[in-house]
Amino acid sequence: MDTELLSDTFIDLADTMVADFDVIDFLHMLADRSTQLLPVAAAGVLLADPRGQLRVAAASSEAAELVELFQIQDDQGPCLDCFRAGQPVSAPDLAGEEQRWPRFATAATQAGFTSVHALPMRLRDQVIGALNLFSAQTDPLGQADLRIGQALADVATIGLLQERNVRRAETLAEQLQVALNSRVVIEQAKGRLAERLGLDMDQAFALLRGQARNTNQRLTDVARYVIDSPTADFPTPAP
Amino acid sequence: MPEGRAAAAWGLVAKHAAAAGHRVSVADVCAVAVPSAGVSGAWVVAAGDQGPDFVICVTDPVSEQLAELQLTLGEGPCRDVLASASPVLASDLGDEQSGRRWPGFAAQARLLGAGALFAFPLTIGAIRAGVMGLYRGSPGPLSWERFGDALILADAATVLLLDGADHNGDGAAGPVLDGQSPGLALHRAEIDQATGMLTIQLNVPMAEAFARLRAYAYVHDRRLADVAADIVARRLRLHNDPGRAETS
Numbered sequence: 001m002d003t004e005l006l007s008d009t010f011i012d013l014a015d016t017m018v019a020d021f022d023v024i025d026f027l028h029m030l031a032d033r034s035t036q037l038l039p040v041a042a043a044g045v046l047l048a049d050p051r052g053q054l055r056v057a058a059a060s061s062e063a064a065e066l067v068e069l070f071q072i073q074d075d076q077g078p079c080l081d082c083f084r085a086g087q088p089v090s091a092p093d094l095a096g097e098e099q100r101w102p103r104f105a106t107a108a109t110q111a112g113f114t115s116v117h118a119l120p121m122r123l124r125d126q127v128i129g130a131l132n133l134f135s136a137q138t139d140p141l142g143q144a145d146l147r148i149g150q151a152l153a154d155v156a157t158i159g160l161l162q163e164r165n166v167r168r169a170e171t172l173a174e175q176l177q178v179a180l181n182s183r184v185v186i187e188q189a190k191g192r193l194a195e196r197l198g199l200d201m202d203q204a205f206a207l208l209r210g211q212a213r214n215t216n217q218r219l220t221d222v223a224r225y226v227i228d229s230p231t232a233d234f235p236t237p238a239p
Numbered sequence: 240m241p242e243g244r245a246a247a248a249w250g251l252v253a254k255h256a257a258a259a260g261h262r263v264s265v266a267d268v269c270a271v272a273v274p275s276a277g278v279s280g281a282w283v284v285a286a287g288d289q290g291p292d293f294v295i296c297v298t299d300p301v302s303e304q305l306a307e308l309q310l311t312l313g314e315g316p317c318r319d320v321l322a323s324a325s326p327v328l329a330s331d332l333g334d335e336q337s338g339r340r341w342p343g344f345a346a347q348a349r350l351l352g353a354g355a356l357f358a359f360p361l362t363i364g365a366i367r368a369g370v371m372g373l374y375r376g377s378p379g380p381l382s383w384e385r386f387g388d389a390l391i392l393a394d395a396a397t398v399l400l401l402d403g404a405d406h407n408g409d410g411a412a413g414p415v416l417d418g419q420s421p422g423l424a425l426h427r428a429e430i431d432q433a434t435g436m437l438t439i440q441l442n443v444p445m446a447e448a449f450a451r452l453r454a455y456a457y458v459h460d461r462r463l464a465d466v467a468a469d470i471v472a473r474r475l476r477l478h479n480d481p482g483r484a485e486t487s
Contacts, residue, residue: 049387049390050384051391051394056428064471071427173328174326174328180426181324187435188431188435191432191434191471201432224365227438228365
């Protein structure tokens with residue numbers, strides 16, 4: 001366990017009062033840091049859409065098969081169970097879970113994962129989403145790891161609310177819709193870049209994210225730029 | 240589960256249109272939104288890139304005045320919605336926050352009889368079609384459940400506006416009614432990715448790319464999500480000559 005990274009992560013997740021706060025960048029940080037701090041291969045954040053869906057907001061990788069694993073869970077899987085129960089849901093060994101989640105277990109196994117955990121993002125009595133952790137080993141997370149994972153999810157939930165607005169009950173509902181729509185903007189920009197440059201979606205996302213980091217811009221702003229600008233202005237992959 | 244909920248909302252909209260004897264339009268969505276969200280009135284404003292443009296439909300005179308007032312004053316929840324792509328839920332127009340945020344609008348809206356106002360962006364990512372507004376005579380929050388229903392109906396209004404169903408009352412509302420309710424499969428990553436890809440393939444803006452994607456699915460009687468998956472996997476390209484969609 002990298003304790004320095006752990007304490008930095010808690011500070012970063014709590015630091016959401018900055019002027020250029022971007023909810024998608026924030027949730028990507030949660031997914032990335034989860035894979036760095038815990039013995040997991042992939043992480044994703046699913047948010048509860050009041051329309052009655054669980055939707056992918058951020059992931060440590062945008063590989064199509066991983067995104068599909070998140071999307072399936074709108075229908076079945078640990079995140080849906082976690083969301084409904086408001087409790088962590090663990091499958092330390094996916095072999096033998098075909099009964100519980102036929103589609104999900106098969107797809108996860110095919111993607112090379114052998115265990116999965118879903119940790120609730122909870123605000124008082126409401127579950128707003130789940131942090132989803134995948135590993136290629138069986139039973140990778142000990143009790144201490146799970147406590148850290150839950151603490152990350154908890155701090156991120158509070159961060160999402162942005163302290164300055166926390167007294168308004170409506171803020172959470174508004175903020176979640178901004179996050180979900182920003183996610184759509186990013187998907188549209190990925191498609192545009194992928195088609196223009198002959199990339200797959202994972203590569204297109206890496207390009208967007210690299211551009212955001214190199215120019216110190218918010219991911220959503222880079223995505224909007226890609227959508228608004230003529231094709232000649234697109235960022236190009238590093239050689 | 241979620242598909243059932245969106246389908247139920249679309250069913251109500253289609254039923255309302257059928258009872259009135261016309262094709263489904265944004266006006267039907269507004270009419271259904273009033274009982275669904277438990278509010279007093281609803282309206283939809285179409286918007287270009289520069290902000291709210293013109294009122295498309297209203298359910299009652301107060302809604303009309305509320306919609307027009309925001310266009311006239313240049314302030315109010317509906318204007319904020321387009322700037323942020325976030326819904327604005329003003330559960331009490333008489334509270335301090337509303338007064339500070341919309342000094343002109345909040346007071347006048349209350350004189351018109353509005354206690355609470357909820358505004359929803361009609362957006363799909365970077366695509367902006369307008370705003371749906373709801374008001375209630377009495378203040379009070381929108382429940383999570385009703386908020387969800389309002390979002391589903393806002394999706395319906397978005398798709399109808401993008402299909403141009405309301406420009407002459409005789410638009411392409413057909414696809415909405417044939418069982419391929421757009422709300423059913425709207426929220427999948429492949430649909431957004433395919434829309435982005437089509438902006439390049441067809442050299443069109445995002446809103447038109449989305450309309451073309453839906454039109455292709457409708458004409459070929461296929462699910463939107465399946466067509467989108469084919470485009471993303473590069474099994475299908477669309478061309479500007481409508482007769483020439485190629486499978487490669």
